[in-house]
Amino acid sequence: MENLNFVQNVLIFLGLNAVGLLSLNVKNHGKYISFGATLIAAITFFAMLFSQNIFTLSELFSLEGNKILLLKIVSILNVFMILINGYHSLEKVKNSILMSYMFMGGVFLLGANDLMTFYVALETIALVGYALVATSDLENSREAAVKYLIQGAVISGIFLLGVAFYLGATNGLSLVGATVVNQEFYAIALGIFILTACFKLGAFPFHAWIADVYSNVTNGNLATNFFISKIIIGFKFITLLQLLLLECDPHFQDILIRIVQVIAVMSAFYGNIMALVQGQFKRIIAYSSVAHTGYMLMMICLNPDEGYEKQLIAYLVVYSLTATGIVLILNQFAELNNKKDGKEILRAGFYRNKGLAVMLVIFVLSLAGIPLTSGFAMKYMLFTNYFREGFTIEAVSIFISTIIGFAYYIRFVSDLFTEDESKMALPAIKTRFSESLVHVIILVSIFTFGIAPSLFLGLK
Amino acid sequence: MDQLFLVKFLIPLFWAIGFMFTPERNEKSIKLYALIGSIVTLAYSIKMFIDLPDTSVLTTLFKFDMPLFFNISYTFAMDGLSGLLLLLNAFLMLVVVVATWEIKTDKLRLYYFLIFTLTWAVSGSLLSTSLYGFYVFWEVMLIPLFILVGVFGGENRRYASFKFFMMTAAGSILMLASLCYMSAIAFKMNGSYDLNYEVVRALNLRYDGLMSPQSLVFWSFTIAFFLKVPVFPFHSWLPDAHVEAPTAGSIILAGILLKLGVYGFLRFVIPLFPEAVEANRDFVLFLGATGVIYGALTAWVQKDIKKLVAFSSISHMGYIIMGVFSQNPFAMKGAIFQMIAHGISTPGLFIGVHYLYTRRHTKKLDQFGGIAAVMPRFAILFFIITAGSMAVPMTCGFVGEFMIIMGTYEVNKVAAILAATGIILSPIYLLKMYHLTALGELKHEENKSLKDLSLLEATPMIVLSVLTIVFGLYPKAVMALFDGTINFFVNKG
Numbered sequence: 047m048e049n050l051n052f053v054q055n056v057l058i059f060l061g062l063n064a065v066g067l068l069s070l071n072v073k074n075h076g077k078y079i080s081f082g083a084t085l086i087a088a089i090t091f092f093a094m095l096f097s098q099n100i101f102t103l104s105e106l107f108s109l110e111g112n113k114i115l116l117l118k119i120v121s122i123l124n125v126f127m128i129l130i131n132g133y134h135s136l137e138k139v140k141n142s143i144l145m146s147y148m149f150m151g152g153v154f155l156l157g158a159n160d161l162m163t164f165y166v167a168l169e170t171i172a173l174v175g176y177a178l179v180a181t182s183d184l185e186n187s188r189e190a191a192v193k194y195l196i197q198g199a200v201i202s203g204i205f206l207l208g209v210a211f212y213l214g215a216t217n218g219l220s221l222v223g224a225t226v227v228n229q230e231f232y233a234i235a236l237g238i239f240i241l242t243a244c245f246k247l248g249a250f251p252f253h254a255w256i257a258d259v260y261s262n263v264t265n266g267n268l269a270t271n272f273f274i275s276k277i278i279i280g281f282k283f284i285t286l287l288q289l290l291l292l293e294c295d296p297h298f299q300d301i302l303i304r305i306v307q308v309i310a311v312m313s314a315f316y317g318n319i320m321a322l323v324q325g326q327f328k329r330i331i332a333y334s335s336v337a338h339t340g341y342m343l344m345m346i347c348l349n350p351d352e353g354y355e356k357q358l359i360a361y362l363v364v365y366s367l368t369a370t371g372i373v374l375i376l377n378q379f380a381e382l383n384n385k386k387d388g389k390e391i392l393r394a395g396f397y398r399n400k401g402l403a404v405m406l407v408i409f410v411l412s413l414a415g416i417p418l419t420s421g422f423a424m425k426y427m428l429f430t431n432y433f434r435e436g437f438t439i440e441a442v443s444i445f446i447s448t449i450i451g452f453a454y455y456i457r458f459v460s461d462l463f464t465e466d467e468s469k470m471a472l473p474a475i476k477t478r479f480s481e482s483l484v485h486v487i488i489l490v491s492i493f494t495f496g497i498a499p500s501l502f503l504g505l506k
Numbered sequence: 507m508d509q510l511f512l513v514k515f516l517i518p519l520f521w522a523i524g525f526m527f528t529p530e531r532n533e534k535s536i537k538l539y540a541l542i543g544s545i546v547t548l549a550y551s552i553k554m555f556i557d558l559p560d561t562s563v564l565t566t567l568f569k570f571d572m573p574l575f576f577n578i579s580y581t582f583a584m585d586g587l588s589g590l591l592l593l594l595n596a597f598l599m600l601v602v603v604v605a606t607w608e609i610k611t612d613k614l615r616l617y618y619f620l621i622f623t624l625t626w627a628v629s630g631s632l633l634s635t636s637l638y639g640f641y642v643f644w645e646v647m648l649i650p651l652f653i654l655v656g657v658f659g660g661e662n663r664r665y666a667s668f669k670f671f672m673m674t675a676a677g678s679i680l681m682l683a684s685l686c687y688m689s690a691i692a693f694k695m696n697g698s699y700d701l702n703y704e705v706v707r708a709l710n711l712r713y714d715g716l717m718s719p720q721s722l723v724f725w726s727f728t729i730a731f732f733l734k735v736p737v738f739p740f741h742s743w744l745p746d747a748h749v750e751a752p753t754a755g756s757i758i759l760a761g762i763l764l765k766l767g768v769y770g771f772l773r774f775v776i777p778l779f780p781e782a783v784e785a786n787r788d789f790v791l792f793l794g795a796t797g798v799i800y801g802a803l804t805a806w807v808q809k810d811i812k813k814l815v816a817f818s819s820i821s822h823m824g825y826i827i828m829g830v831f832s833q834n835p836f837a838m839k840g841a842i843f844q845m846i847a848h849g850i851s852t853p854g855l856f857i858g859v860h861y862l863y864t865r866r867h868t869k870k871l872d873q874f875g876g877i878a879a880v881m882p883r884f885a886i887l888f889f890i891i892t893a894g895s896m897a898v899p900m901t902c903g904f905v906g907e908f909m910i911i912m913g914t915y916e917v918n919k920v921a922a923i924l925a926a927t928g929i930i931l932s933p934i935y936l937l938k939m940y941h942l943t944a945l946g947e948l949k950h951e952e953n954k955s956l957k958d959l960s961l962l963e964a965t966p967m968i969v970l971s972v973l974t975i976v977f978g979l980y981p982k983a984v985m986a987l988f989d990g991t992i993n994f995f996v997n998k999g
Contacts, residue, residue, distance in 0.1 A: 411649065415682075417642035426686060427576070430699060433690035445683040449676045456652065456671050460664055463657045498574030 052101040052109075055094040056150070062087035063146045070140060081133035084142045088128055088149075092121040101157070105220065109157040112355040116281055117156060119363055123273045124149045126487070130480045131266050138266060141178065145270045148174035152278035161209045161219040164282075168205070168246075171275055172198050178267040179259055190258035197255050201245045208238025221286065226293050233298035236290055240306060240346070243283035247276065249339045250313040257324075260332035260373075269370045277362045280342065284358060288350040306346045311443045313340030318450035325389045327376050330454050331369055334413065337451060338365055341428060341444055348435050357427050364412075364420040364495050371409045371488035375402055378475055392461035399475040403462045405485050412492045414455035415448065420495030427499065511568040511582065514550045515629065518543070518599075522622035525615045533614060537607060540618040544600040547625065551596040554584065555987075561586030562990020564635060576699040582633040586988035587772060587842060591632050591765060594849045598761040599625045602754045605857045605966045608864070617658060621754055624650040628762055637685055637701040637774065644766070645678055651755060651763070658752040666743075666750035673743040677730030684726040687719075706778050713781035724782035727775050728790075734767030737790075737827050738797035741820045748816035749869075753860035756812070760819050760852040765845045768823075771830050772842075772995050783831070788918055790831040795924035797824030802931035806938065811862070811869050814939050815855045818895060821928055822848050822903075828925055829910035835996050837913020842988055843981060844906025847894065850977070851903055854891035854970035858884070861963060862943065865956050871939065876948035881958040885944040887967040894974035896936040897929060902977035 066083035069076045095118050100110040109117065127145060131138040151170030158164040176198065180191035209219065215232035216224040226232045245252040260268065291299055317337030324330045342361060348354055379391045379402075396403040412419035425448075432441035477485075494501065521543035528536045558565055564583040571579045584592070602621060611617060627650065630643030648671055656667035689699040691709050698705075711720035732740045744764075748756050776783050801821025808814035822844070829841025861884060862877075863869055878885035890901075897903035907929065915922035948954055959967070977984055 416649065417645045422645075423575070426682075426689075429683070429686040430689045430693070433687045434693060438687065441686070442683055445679055445686075449672075449679045452675045452679075453668075453672055456668065456675075459649075459652065460656055460668060463653055464664065465657075498572075500574045500576060 051094070051097065052103065055091055056153075059087045059091050059146070059150060062090075063143055063150075066139075066143050066146075070136065070143075077136045077139045078133050080139045080143060081128070084139070084146055085125070085128050087146060088121070088125045092118070092125055095121060103157075105222070106160045106163050107154070107157045108159055109153075112352060112359060113156050115356070116277070116359050117153060119359070120149065120152060120274060120277055126484075127266065127269060127273065130484060132480065137181070137183070141181070141266050141270070144174050144177055144181075145266075145274065148178075148270060148274045152274045155282050156278055158282075159220060159222050161212060161221060164221070165202075165205065165209060168279070169202060171279065172202070172246075175271060175275055178270060179263050182263040182267050184262050184264065186258070187262045190255075190262040194255045194259050197245070201242055201252075204238055205242045208235045208242065211235035211238065221290070224293070229295040229298060233294060233302065236287070236294060236298075236302055237305070239283070239287060239290070240302065240309075243279075243287065243346075244309055244339075244343070246279045246283065247339045247343070248336055249309055249343055250316040250336055253313070253317070253336045253339075256336060257329050257332040260335070261326060261328040264377075268373050273366055273370070277359075277366055280339075280362050281355075281358055284342070284345050285350065285355055287346045288348060288354075291346070292350070303347045306343060307437070307440050310340045310343040311440055311447070313337060313343065314444045314447040315340075315450075318447050318454075321454045322450055324454070327392065327458070328373060330457075331372055331376075334451065334454070335365075335369060337447065338413075340447075341425070344432055344437065344440060344444070345428070347437060348431060354431065357424075357431065360495065360499065361424045361428060364424050364491065367488050367491050368409050368412050368421065371485060372406065372413070374481065374484060375406045375409070378402065378477065378481065381475075390461075392458060393464050394472075395462040395475075397465070398472060399477070402475055402477060402485075405489060407459050407462065408489060408492060410455050410458045412496070414452055418493070418496050420492045420499070423496050423499040514554065515568075515582065515633070516626075517550060518547050518622045518626035518629065521546070522619045522626065525619045525622070528615060530615065536614050536618065537603075540603050540621075541600075543618075543622060544596070544603045548593075548596040548600050551592050551629075555589040555593055558584055558586075558589055560990070561589065561987055562993065564994075567633065578638055578698075578700050579636065579702060580639050581635045581702060582639075583635045584633055585994070586991040587769070588632045590842075590846060590984070590987050591762065591769060592629060594765075594846060595625055595628045595632065595762045598757055598849070598853060601761075601853060601857070601966045601970070602757050604962070605757070605860065606752075606754050607962060611658065613657065617654075617752075617754070620650040620654045621758070624654070624758060628758075628766065631766055632769065635703060635773070637688070637706065640770070640774065641678070641681060641685060644681075644770075645675075647763070647766075648674055648678070651759070654755045655747060655751045659750040659755065661750070662746070663750045666746040670743045670747040673733050673740070677733035677740075680726040681730040684723040688723065703777070711779070713779075713785070720779050720782050721785070724775065724779040724786070727770065727779070728786075731767040731770045731775065732793075734770070735764055735823050735827060736767070736820065737793055738800050738820065738824065741797070741801075744820060745813050745816040748819070748856075749810060749812050753856055756856040756859075757853040760815075760856060761849045764819065764823055765849060768826050768830055768841070768845060771827075776830070776833075776995050783833070787831050787833065788921070791828050791914065791918045791921040792924075794824045794826075794828035794831065795921045797821065797827070798925045798928035799931070800824075802928050802935060806931065806935040808935075809871050811859045811871055811939060811943065812856070813869075814871075814935060815852060815859065818855075818932065818935065819848070819852055821932065822852070822895075822907075825907050825910045825925060825928065828914050828921065829906075830995075832910075832914040832917045833996060834913035834917050835992050837910045837917070838995055839985060839989070839992055840906045840909025840913060842992075843977075843984060844903075844910060846984055847902035847906045847974075847977060850970050850973050851891055851894040851901075854967060854974070855888075855895060857966055857970070858888045858891065861959060866952060871942045873950060874943040874953065875946045875950070876944070877953055877956060878944040879948055880954060880956045881944075883959045883964055884967075887959070887964065887971050888944060889940060890971040890974055891967065892936050892940045894971075894978065896932045898933075900975070900978045902974050902981070904978060905981040 062083040066080040069079035102108040128142045131142045148171050151167050155167035176191050176195045180188055211231045212235035215228045248256040314337050317333050321330045321333035412421035415421045415425040429441050528539055564585045566583045568582040627643045627647035634640040652667050652671045656663055692705050693699050712718050713720035736744050798821050801817050805814045805817035826841045826844050829837040894901040894903045897907045911922050911926050
């Protein structure tokens with residue numbers, strides 16, 4: 047009965063989105079029908095998640111515990127994104143449908159208990175991701191999409207190689223309860239999975255796509271990338287690798303953990319240093335995300351624990367929300383600069399729209415980890431865990447890298463308050479209702495997570 | 507526990523938020539609102555101090571558990587030391603409001619908002635006895651000062667504010683790393699991340715050399731506080747920040763913010779990491795002595811008055827660090843007294859520079875000279891404050907420096923003798939400053955028409971001059987307030 051309910055809902059979700067897709071061709075009212083169908087699908091699916099605590103289809107797929115919690119969060123964000131995209135523009139309605147397919151890919155990725163389901167779900171997310179970049183209609187969107195696609199395709203191929211090694215190591219593709227018969231193959235497979243995770247999350251040295259993609263996608267599409275792609279892929283890969291590493295031979299386990307540590311620390315330093323020398327603000331955020339991936343990636347080295355899973359969810363959600371908020375505001379500033387991100391777009395921002403500037407300051411300070419904001423609470427929690435598990439040198443190294451982070455985050459604040467006559471003469475920046483709504487939601491989340499992180503997700 | 511504490515504590519913050527609702531174009535009402543706010547803040551600070559039952563022990567004012575923030579408990583407490591600095595903080599805010607009453611800016615609300623937020627954050631740091639709470643306010647105070655310098659500062663304000671922020675934030679990150687480390691150990695021991703005094707002591711961090719846990723934690727805190735004080739060679743942000751900061755920024759920075767670094771040593775480092783303090787005592791004493799000499803010599807060659815005062819701060823703060831680390835009760839008492847004395851004299855000097863700058867729009871020493879003839883009131887008040895800063899007997903500056911040198915001599919003779927050279931050097935550069943501004947002939951035509959101080963302008967300088975003399979003649983008035991606290995620091999908690 048439980049399984050049937052889930053299958054029904056998935057079919058309804060896909061069906062409604064198919065209707066939405068087809069309706070795009072209907073003249074005049076097509077976009078309204080599409081919007082309605084997509085929204086109903088998203089809301090129905092969201093409601094379904096509250097009906098049960100566990101969804102099992104077969105050995106290949108199950109959703110339970112923290113996965114359901116994560117899905118609820120992403121699901122509500124999905125509904126919000128559809129609402130914010132609205133029904134006025136055909137382009138945005140189309141993006142909402144694409145987003146829904148990405149979301150469904152995320153659902154299957156999260157519940158995947160075998161590598162085939164995992165791979166198909168991952169590719170679904172990736173394909174929609176390429177499409178979202180390509181359809182962003184900014185100056186270099188297509189170039190960025192092609193780069194992303196080619197690099198993604200190579201990584202997919204490598205991932206399949208890892209799947210083959212895994213098959214050889216365990217005589218199956220199941221991710222749960224597999225018996226390792228060949229430790230060498232198993233270690234190689236895990237190494238490849240770590241590499242894939244690094245690419246998908248944008249860790250050094252597999253980050254080449256990230257700056258282009260970030261600076262060449264529209265707000266909505268970037269938010270989708272954050273909310274669905276980064277949150278779900280990050281969570282799934284990290285928790286999965288934690289589990290898989292347990293079965294690894296101690297010698298290989300040490301090597302793999304060392305590799306993860308090196309990548310994490312390098313990402314933190316590289317991301318922060320590169321962000322420091324960027325001219326465009328969106329690229330700064332892109333490289334800062336490389337650094338944040340480094341902070342987060344270290345979690346692979348921790349033992350599987352339900353508490354850590356919740357912390358990871360909190361970190362991913364808070365980071366994604368804040369980064370999206372920043373990009374959203376940057377785009378608002380860029381609109382008066384012929385939609386181009388530039389070195390000086392934030393100059394005198396405080397005098398052109400005080401509310402927007404203050405929001406941006408708070409968002410940026412949160413990413414920098416200033417107390418009373420969610421960024422600080424998450425950083426405090428994450429690093430305390432690393433110390434607790436004995437990764438002192440790695441944690442201290444990453445801490446030191448965050449000092450560099452201050453230098454570029456504070457540039458945002460400095461620019462906003464700089465009095466620049468030419469910029470002050472520009473018209474005041476107007477904010478639409480939907481944009482204000484997003485800002486307020488992010489602001490509330492920053493302070494509630496910052497002051498009372500344990501209120502949500504049972505963080506301890 | 508004071509049930510109304512939270513309301514009183516949050517007054518400056520609420521007042522700061524209130525500036526958003528003041529009429530933008532009505533300058534007078536904004537200034538009046540600021541004046542009332544600063545008087546209210548000073549009044550409740552005095553009341554809190556008077557209500558303190560015993561200044562020698564930390565009295566808990568308010569404690570609350572934060573089950574929603576990793577189960578950490580939060581304690582606000584006060585003793586003679588924190589109470590005295592709290593008073594200084596509130597007093598300096600009032601001084602800032604009065605001294606910069608004539609400020610001309612179209613961003614007046616932002617200006618006062620930043621000053622009030624800064625004062626609130628400083629109060630929070632002074633009253634927090636849990637390490638976490640201290641850190642929160644320590645970090646929060648960086649932002650308003652950064653914006654204050656960055657928006658209202660001089661020509662190179664961007665550079666100066668950036669440098670100040672980066673250097674102090676770098677220190678903060680080191681401190682945060684130690685907090686996370688200790689939290690992790692505390693969690694293993696008690697199942698809680700809480701880091702209050704008792705918990706940190708119970709951690710019993712091992713000390714057996716430079717790389718031992720206590721030593722590493724000690725150095726991370728010490729570097730953070732060295733950067734704030736600032737102690738030579740961590741001082742490079744201070745002259746830039748002072749030169750570029752608006753007068754309000756300079757007053758608050760020199761008057762109270764620098765003291766927070768010393769306060770951090772007294773409140774946390776000395777009681778919590780005693781073996782590391784003992785092991786590194788001589789090294790820090792020599793750093794302090796070097797700072798005294800370096801600051802004095804560099805001040806001597808300055809051509810910009812504000813820069814000269816900034817370097818004199820580095821020299822004076824060197825004494826204070828020596829007094830604190832000497833672990834000698836006499837020197838330590840002198841160090842705390844010197845914190846107050848420096849908090850009176852240096853803001854006074856900055857106010858003097860502000861009045862000169864608003865009249866002549868320059869801070870270059872060679873642009874002045876002989877102004878005592880046209881600004882006698884200014885010349886007298888500026889002299890008294892300068893005398894206080896150069897530690898002339900019977901002024902507040904003398905008492906602290908004398909006690910520090912005497913006390914340190916018992917612990918480390920060489921460091922004390924080196925620091926004593928500062929007593930010779932400080933009159934050299936400060937008298938040079940005074941001579942080049944107030945004495946001699948009126949060389950520049952523009953100076954002949956300078957207006958003397960109005961009563962409003964003179965008020966803060968009069969108050970500071972009176973305090974300079976009163977505390978110099980009767981230092982016991984101040985020392986009695988923190989006398990008992992000394993045992994706590996000397997006996998390492």
